Amino acid sequence: MVSSIKPFKISIPDSALRTLQGKLAVSSFPDEVDFSDNWSYGTTLTDIKRLARYWQSGFDWRAREKMLNEKLPQFTTKVEVDGFGELEMHFVHQRGEEGGIPLLFCHGWPGSFLEVLKILPLLTEKKGTGPSFHVVAPSLPNFGFSEGPKQPGFGIPQYAEAIHKVMMDLGYDKYVTQGGDWGFEITRFVALKYPTHCLATHLNFIEVPPEVLSSLIASTASPIPLEKEGLERTKWFLDEGYGYNDLQRTCPSTLGFGLRDPLFLLSWIYEKLHDWTDSYPWTDDEILTWISIYQFSRAGPEASVRIYYERNHIHLEETMRVHEFNADVKLGYSLFPKDLCVPPDNFVKRLGEVVFGRRHKSGGHFAAYERPEWLVEDLKEMFDEKGGAQDIGKKISC
Amino acid sequence: MSSPSPFEISIPSSELQRLHQKLALTDFPDEVSDISSNWSRGVPLSEIKRLIHYWQNSFDWRAAEARLNTFPQFTTAIEVEGFGVYDVHFIHQKSAVENAIPLMFLHGWPGSFVEVTKMLPELLKGGEEGEGPAFDVVAPSLIDFGFSAASKKESFNADQHAEACHKLMLSLGYSEYVIQAGDLGHLIARFIALKYGPKHCKATHLNSALPAEPTATSHPELYAELEKIPLDKAEIAGLMRTKIFSEEGNGYLRIQSTKPQTIGYSLTDSPVGLLAWIYEKMHGWSDNYPWSDDEILTWVSIYYFSTAGPSASSYLYYENEHRNPSAFAAMQVYINVPLGIASFEKDVIVLPKAWNRTLGPIVFESVYERGGHFAAWERPDAIVHDLKGMFGKEREGYWTRLSNRRKNEVDWVRGTLS
Numbered sequence: 001m002v003s004s005i006k007p008f009k010i011s012i013p014d015s016a017l018r019t020l021q022g023k024l025a026v027s028s029f030p031d032e033v034d035f036s037d038n039w040s041y042g043t044t045l046t047d048i049k050r051l052a053r054y055w056q057s058g059f060d061w062r063a064r065e066k067m068l069n070e071k072l073p074q075f076t077t078k079v080e081v082d083g084f085g086e087l088e089m090h091f092v093h094q095r096g097e098e099g100g101i102p103l104l105f106c107h108g109w110p111g112s113f114l115e116v117l118k119i120l121p122l123l124t125e126k127k128g129t130g131p132s133f134h135v136v137a138p139s140l141p142n143f144g145f146s147e148g149p150k151q152p153g154f155g156i157p158q159y160a161e162a163i164h165k166v167m168m169d170l171g172y173d174k175y176v177t178q179g180g181d182w183g184f185e186i187t188r189f190v191a192l193k194y195p196t197h198c199l200a201t202h203l204n205f206i207e208v209p210p211e212v213l214s215s216l217i218a219s220t221a222s223p224i225p226l227e228k229e230g231l232e233r234t235k236w237f238l239d240e241g242y243g244y245n246d247l248q249r250t251c252p253s254t255l256g257f258g259l260r261d262p263l264f265l266l267s268w269i270y271e272k273l274h275d276w277t278d279s280y281p282w283t284d285d286e287i288l289t290w291i292s293i294y295q296f297s298r299a300g301p302e303a304s305v306r307i308y309y310e311r312n313h314i315h316l317e318e319t320m321r322v323h324e325f326n327a328d329v330k331l332g333y334s335l336f337p338k339d340l341c342v343p344p345d346n347f348v349k350r351l352g353e354v355v356f357g358r359r360h361k362s363g364g365h366f367a368a369y370e371r372p373e374w375l376v377e378d379l380k381e382m383f384d385e386k387g388g389a390q391d392i393g394k395k396i397s398c
Numbered sequence: 399m400s401s402p403s404p405f406e407i408s409i410p411s412s413e414l415q416r417l418h419q420k421l422a423l424t425d426f427p428d429e430v431s432d433i434s435s436n437w438s439r440g441v442p443l444s445e446i447k448r449l450i451h452y453w454q455n456s457f458d459w460r461a462a463e464a465r466l467n468t469f470p471q472f473t474t475a476i477e478v479e480g481f482g483v484y485d486v487h488f489i490h491q492k493s494a495v496e497n498a499i500p501l502m503f504l505h506g507w508p509g510s511f512v513e514v515t516k517m518l519p520e521l522l523k524g525g526e527e528g529e530g531p532a533f534d535v536v537a538p539s540l541i542d543f544g545f546s547a548a549s550k551k552e553s554f555n556a557d558q559h560a561e562a563c564h565k566l567m568l569s570l571g572y573s574e575y576v577i578q579a580g581d582l583g584h585l586i587a588r589f590i591a592l593k594y595g596p597k598h599c600k601a602t603h604l605n606s607a608l609p610a611e612p613t614a615t616s617h618p619e620l621y622a623e624l625e626k627i628p629l630d631k632a633e634i635a636g637l638m639r640t641k642i643f644s645e646e647g648n649g650y651l652r653i654q655s656t657k658p659q660t661i662g663y664s665l666t667d668s669p670v671g672l673l674a675w676i677y678e679k680m681h682g683w684s685d686n687y688p689w690s691d692d693e694i695l696t697w698v699s700i701y702y703f704s705t706a707g708p709s710a711s712s713y714l715y716y717e718n719e720h721r722n723p724s725a726f727a728a729m730q731v732y733i734n735v736p737l738g739i740a741s742f743e744k745d746v747i748v749l750p751k752a753w754n755r756t757l758g759p760i761v762f763e764s765v766y767e768r769g770g771h772f773a774a775w776e777r778p779d780a781i782v783h784d785l786k787g788m789f790g791k792e793r794e795g796y797w798t799r800l801s802n803r804r805k806n807e808v809d810w811v812r813g814t815l816s
């Protein structure tokens with residue numbers, strides 16, 4: 001089979017930039033009220049006004065595009081997904097040192113391949129006894145610069161198949177995964193479906209099924225303050241922060257019409273960048289780069305939210321197997337207190353053979369972006385000569 | 399007491415121009431088979447494209463405005479304790495019949511004051527041969543909706559809305575009145591009954607009902623009684639509809655109750671976003687009502703051009719949810735004000751009728767096979783029938799028994815409005 005891998009550079013047409021600026025120029029903002037800058041009510045007005053004005057004129061997308069193309073070596077390849085035909089997948093690929101471990105990084109929503117920006121140089125370098133990694137960070141189908149499927153029913157099994165096949169195309173027959181957010185379910189499914197290929201999984205997000213969650217939150221048995229803090233955070237997320245999920249999982253098309261409005265897209269995503277991180281000091285450039293990837297995405301910003309609906313309505317039973325014990329894959333995890341679902345450590349043991357686990361004292365949902373050094377340290381420790389998954393590392397290094 | 403000022407809707411041309419500028423820039427999602435073409439995942443692309451095209455090229459807002467202005471509208475300043483003075487917009491039409499019953503109609507979301515208009519002619523006229531009472535009708539825009547002022551403040555809750563609506567009736571000389579309401583309006587009606595009934599609010603007729611399920615501890619007698627009676631087919635179907643709503647249809651409620659500001663940017667800045675948001679409910683919550691494009695766009699325009707702006711319509715959801723106890727929980731108590739309940743089988747939440755007995759003394763009940771959530775618009779005949787039945791001749795003297803109105807009070811009201 002001839003590989004279809006081609007180099008790729010982000011190059012957004014001028015027309016797309018002009019369209020964006022044209023829409024921002026006729027922005028209508030909500031009227032100011034007493035709570036306009038109260039984050040409890042949602043994305044704050046002062047921030048949105050400032051960001052919208054900067055996005056319209058000031059923000060230099062071409063400079064950001066150049067930076068992304070320089071720092072992230074990108075490619076595309078065509079993969080076949082059973083029942084959906086061929087999809088062109090966009091991905092970052094950088095080889096580490098000789099003898100490195102192939103690592104598949106899986107983003108979620110509202111993340112992207114961009115989340116690998118800070119960890120890439122740290123993962124690929126070799127320091128001391130720690131391993132080096134060959135990093136592959138795809139845009140999931142419907143996200144970033146990957147194609148979106150043209151039929152309904154593209155669920156977790158399909159996402160797993162798509163990113164697995166990118167690894168196969170690259171010749172990485174055996175690999176490990178790292179993921180958070182949707183990366184939890186998708187990489188767990190990859191491990192389930194391709195156990196001879198995906199040998200270890202590191203997670204920075206541990207999803208707890210709804211039926212287990214309420215009893216977990218109610219439990220006061222945990223003596224560790226960090227665990228208690230984590231459960232309180234989880235409760236907050238379900239009470240105050242779950243509306244986006246309810247919407248995206250039930251009426252993605254309705255929401256989607258609004259997501260084509262840059263001001264709303266900005267507000268919808270920026271709320272998560274604010275609420276889901278541990279006081280990360282986002283610069284306006286960072287925020288707008290992150291959101292521009294959605295604005296300029298190949299499948300359109302509204303395509304990215306379909307995963308919530310499809311996952312919940314189609315292949316759900318099959319998908320729920322990712323919450324069962326999987327003996328075939330070595331499991332490592334890093335938990336961050338300001339993530340959205342922060343279960344106790346003994347819960348993670350229900351998922352598989354835990355060879356590495358660490359509960360950090362700060363950091364949030366976007367671990368690779370907020371705490372890149374810590375995440376890389378954890379990964380290197382997991383696959384270190386003395387690490388819990390060191391046998392895997394030895395077996396698959398190339 | 400200051401008198402109301404007559405009001406006519408007159409949206410500035412600059413706002414119309416801005417809307418059209420934005421419509422021209424509408425960007426549609428790519429077509430994806432089966433996702434774009436049916437209602438499973440929300441409003442279909444083809445519907446939205448058609449409506450945007452119509453909105454841009456054919457919909458005549460000035461004609462819609464003129465139609466709305468055929469109904470007598472006013473604004474009046476109402477003080478809400480601890481919050482401020484608000485200009486409340488309302489339709490007010492008095493019956494020619496003497497001693498007509500003051501009726502306040504309270505709209506919900508995504509409805510508006512316009513929902514009363516189909517019923518007006520019938521409500522205003524008494525029956526020939528004295529059958530069926532006549533009503534003086536007051537239909538406000540809730541604060542933060544339609545052409546009423548913005549609340550602008552945190553914690554402006556159902557309590558405050560109730561106070562404003564009650565004071566509106568008082569300001570019009572109606573110290574005794576009844577209410578017809580559904581959706582959010584019914585929540586406010588319950589608060590009015592709780593706080594101002596039965597002295598002022600004499601009775602409520604509701605086409606939404608959200609009673610708590612009676613349990614062995616909460617309502618032991620009722621619970622014991624119900625245990626002996628199996629649910630009938632219609633009640634089971636109603637519970638199924640309710641289940642589907644809570645699993646698939648209440649995303650809007652969850653987001654409006656937690657992040658009203660975030661969703662507000664779509665409602666305010668994106669006409670197509672607002673259209674999809676509202677039209678999804680107009681379609682999904684009605685019983686195959688044949689909405690015309692003009693009706694759809696008139697309803698959406700009332701939100702688009704609202705005084706407080708479209709994002710304000712979510713704020714009450716947030717305040718209700720964050721009230722302690724939540725407004726929905728607070729209104730489930732037994733309120734000793736006569737209650738009429740109309741149940742429409744195609745509504746979104748349809749709970750067993752017997753549960754309604756936990757809400758208050760039921761003096762009137764009806765069940766309709768046809769009709770959904772927007773009862774006053776889909777089945778104006780049904781609501782009118784209920785109101786005339788609940789307060790009418792068969793219930794002879796019911797209004798007279800309820801009312802302690804003095805004749806000169808009625809004259810005062812006539813005098814103010816002539």
